[in-house]
Amino acid sequence: MTAEAGPMKKILVVDDEPDVCLYLSRLLQENGYAAASAADGLEAMQAVERDQPDLITLDLSMPNKSGVRFYREIKARADLKDIPVVFVTGVTGLGGSSADTARFYSTRSQVPPPDGFIAKPIDPHEVLDTVGRLLHRSG
Amino acid sequence: MAESPTVESVAAVLDLRALTGGRLLDDVPCYISIQDRQFRILEANRKLKEDFGEHLSEHCYTVFKGRIEPCPECPVARTFQDHQEHTSSETIFDRSGLPHAVIVKTSPLHGPSGEIVAVMELFADITVQKELENRLHDSLTRFHNLFDVVPCYVSVHDRDFRIVEANQRFKESFSRRLGGYCYEIYKRRTEPCTSCPVADAFADGRSHSDEQVVIDNAGRQLHVVVYTAPVRDPRGRITDVMQVAADITEMRSLQDQLASLGRLVGGIAHSIKNVLEGLRGGVYVANLGFRDQNQADIQTGWGMIQRNVDRLSAMILDMLYCAKERSPRPLPVCLPEVTRAVLQLFGARAADSGVKLEAQIADDLPDLLGEPRDIHSLISNLVGNALDACYTDQDERKSPRVMVRVFREDQQAVIEVADNGTGMDEETRGKLFTMFFSTKGASGTGLGLVVARKVVSEHGGTISVDSTPEQGSTFTVKLPLGGPP
Numbered sequence: 001m002t003a004e005a006g007p008m009k010k011i012l013v014v015d016d017e018p019d020v021c022l023y024l025s026r027l028l029q030e031n032g033y034a035a036a037s038a039a040d041g042l043e044a045m046q047a048v049e050r051d052q053p054d055l056i057t058l059d060l061s062m063p064n065k066s067g068v069r070f071y072r073e074i075k076a077r078a079d080l081k082d083i084p085v086v087f088v089t090g091v092t093g094l095g096g097s098s099a100d101t102a103r104f105y106s107t108r109s110q111v112p113p114p115d116g117f118i119a120k121p122i123d124p125h126e127v128l129d130t131v132g133r134l135l136h137r138s139g
Numbered sequence: 140m141a142e143s144p145t146v147e148s149v150a151a152v153l154d155l156r157a158l159t160g161g162r163l164l165d166d167v168p169c170y171i172s173i174q175d176r177q178f179r180i181l182e183a184n185r186k187l188k189e190d191f192g193e194h195l196s197e198h199c200y201t202v203f204k205g206r207i208e209p210c211p212e213c214p215v216a217r218t219f220q221d222h223q224e225h226t227s228s229e230t231i232f233d234r235s236g237l238p239h240a241v242i243v244k245t246s247p248l249h250g251p252s253g254e255i256v257a258v259m260e261l262f263a264d265i266t267v268q269k270e271l272e273n274r275l276h277d278s279l280t281r282f283h284n285l286f287d288v289v290p291c292y293v294s295v296h297d298r299d300f301r302i303v304e305a306n307q308r309f310k311e312s313f314s315r316r317l318g319g320y321c322y323e324i325y326k327r328r329t330e331p332c333t334s335c336p337v338a339d340a341f342a343d344g345r346s347h348s349d350e351q352v353v354i355d356n357a358g359r360q361l362h363v364v365v366y367t368a369p370v371r372d373p374r375g376r377i378t379d380v381m382q383v384a385a386d387i388t389e390m391r392s393l394q395d396q397l398a399s400l401g402r403l404v405g406g407i408a409h410s411i412k413n414v415l416e417g418l419r420g421g422v423y424v425a426n427l428g429f430r431d432q433n434q435a436d437i438q439t440g441w442g443m444i445q446r447n448v449d450r451l452s453a454m455i456l457d458m459l460y461c462a463k464e465r466s467p468r469p470l471p472v473c474l475p476e477v478t479r480a481v482l483q484l485f486g487a488r489a490a491d492s493g494v495k496l497e498a499q500i501a502d503d504l505p506d507l508l509g510e511p512r513d514i515h516s517l518i519s520n521l522v523g524n525a526l527d528a529c530y531t532d533q534d535e536r537k538s539p540r541v542m543v544r545v546f547r548e549d550q551q552a553v554i555e556v557a558d559n560g561t562g563m564d565e566e567t568r569g570k571l572f573t574m575f576f577s578t579k580g581a582s583g584t585g586l587g588l589v590v591a592r593k594v595v596s597e598h599g600g601t602i603s604v605d606s607t608p609e610q611g612s613t614f615t616v617k618l619p620l621g622g623p624p
Contacts, residue, residue: 017413019443023420026436030427121415124423 009135012053013037014044014070015088016062020122024057027124028131041070048080055135057086057118057127075111084134086116170241170262173248174199174215181257190233199260203231218245218258231262240269292363292384295370296321296337303379312355321382325353336367340380344369353384362388410454417447457590469622471506472514474552478545481518485526494529494539496522501546508622509598517594518543520587521556521614528560528612551600551617559611568606591616598622 011033013024021037028035036051038044040062048056056074060067074080116130164171170187172180178198183191191202199215200206209216214225225245230238241262250256286293287307295304300321302314314324321337322328331338336347346368353361363384370379425440427433482498489496507514522543529539537559544555563571571588595602599619606612 017416019417019420019447022439022443023416023423026420026424026427026439120412121419 008032008034009054010034010036010051011131012044012047012051012056014039014041014056014062014067015059016040016066017059020059020088024122024127027127031128033131041066041073044070045073048074048083053083055084055086055131057088057131058114059088061089071114072111081112084115086118086130086134087114088118088120088122169264172199172260172262173257174260175257176219178209178213178215187262190239191231192234203229205232214243214245215258215260218247219255222247222255228265229262238266239264240266289383290385292386293381294321294384295379295381297379298341300331300337312361313353314356325355327354336365337380337382340367340369341377344377350387351384360388361386362391407458411451414447414451414454417443417450421445421447457587460590460593468510469508470511472509472511473506474504474514474545474554475500475502477511477515478518478543478554481515481522482543484519485522489526489541492526492530492539494526494541496526496541496543498543499546500544504545504547504552505620507552507598507618507620509618510594513594513597517591517616518554518556520591521554521616524587525556525558525560525612525614528558528562530560532560532609534609547620548617550620552620554616554618555613557611557613562608562610562612563604563606564608568604571604 011028013021013028013035015021015024015037016039018039021039025035025037036047036053038047044056044058047053058067058071071085074083074085115134118126118130165185167184168186170190171184172187173182175181178200179196180194180199180202181196183195194202198209200209200213204210212227214227217223217225224247225243227243228241229243230240232238239262241264244261244263246259246261247255248257248259289306290308292309292312293306294302294309297303302309302317302319302321302324305314305317320331322331326332334349336349339345339347346366348364348366350362350364353363355361364387365382365384367380367382369377370381372378421440421443423440424436424443428436428438428440478498478500482496485496522541525541529541532539539558539560541556541558544553544557546553546555592602595616595618599622600617602614602616604612604614
């Protein structure tokens, strides 16, 4: 799926694994998107303010709950809360478990759910479908 | 007297038949005999004659006990002596040689002038009772042995929650003395527990069970599963409650270990998944490069593949190391040499990161006994971590530095790796040696310190960490000089 005509959509990839950032960025670039990456919540916030991305992919299993904190922060800001966010989740294992995700929802019911989920291991088709659907809809 | 009176003369004096009431004494269901001072049987009732035979004029000690001289503690003799009645318990043997356990009662018989001429001896056969007594005793002993050897804590509680009876195991683990309050002894409480299966059994006369944590006399916590049952008297009233507690501490501990194993497997899967992600990414990017003849992509992609293959190798080696139970070969290890080798390995990396890598090594340290490769691995882990701690520290005011010290302390070699990097909080310090815990996100295997600790323990040493958040950490390893004990 390629991006529609008009200015290229910008996607921010947030993941502490540099190889995942490389992979996703390259995948998105190949399919007509502009991509930037950030390795933790702090860098992500800086990138969001700097680049105004059209969509964010967010790894929840980053250390120090950095991803979760980042998500809460942007959803709390009027100027940022409408950027679609896609969670990239590892379903099992330490950190980013489905238990963490469930807990996240149960304790902060005023934080809205994300616009999409991608499970690891990442399926490139799923990534492109999700991103395309969200950006077309909001575009 | 000048000579001992004959049996006939005594009998005549006494008019024994009259004295013994004729048929009455013949029919009583015990043995009656009358002896003179020489212990000769003057008269016997019919029952005695039936079971022991006609033995008039023979000595009682011969007839009853087959002895050739008087018995040492003879109630007949005592009665002759002090003119009093006496009681004793004896065993006598009838004409078939069968023993009879008897209670003996002796009474003096007086002649016309008031002197004692004979002693009447009454034997009550208690053989059956004795037999029952013995059987009861055996039964009780057996029961008590079973009670004691039952591999559970058995205790009997009264309505006030005092322990009135307990088996050996209970006594050994909780309280040797009886009479204490159960809630004090193994719950360390000052009043009865709110939920109590003993109280429940008293209340409704039924059995109850519960799972509890109790404290033994060494202060250890034990998990037990408890069963209680009421104990009733012959009238059916509940007098006590018996409690049987089975120790399930080990089982619970195994359950915990199993749960840990489950988490471990999950951790391994997660780590491998991350590596797979990197490999796929590398393949994808490299393929783009091959397709478009794009060198940059080929290099990037291939680099990702290589990196992740290396990560996987390191991870698997670490996992195998952790899984193996082995004791190190006792090779001589020159700690100063190994330490310098490690420092050289990390020299370039430290320089690139702007971290000063310093060392103070005592060259006169005697050799250790152990596996040189493992010690190398151990020091590498610690130095690598220290460098990472400095590198991730974003405090620009600090000049990052890692100091490695190797020295002797009594019979131990001490390796100290100190950094002035990010430091760790309590929570992190607590999780430090657990598997797959890493503060380094993707770049940590999460196994480094687990491996380090295994090496240390296999060499008979200790490892500890001191840390202050934002100021740095110091890891201290102590290894015995003579090798592991």
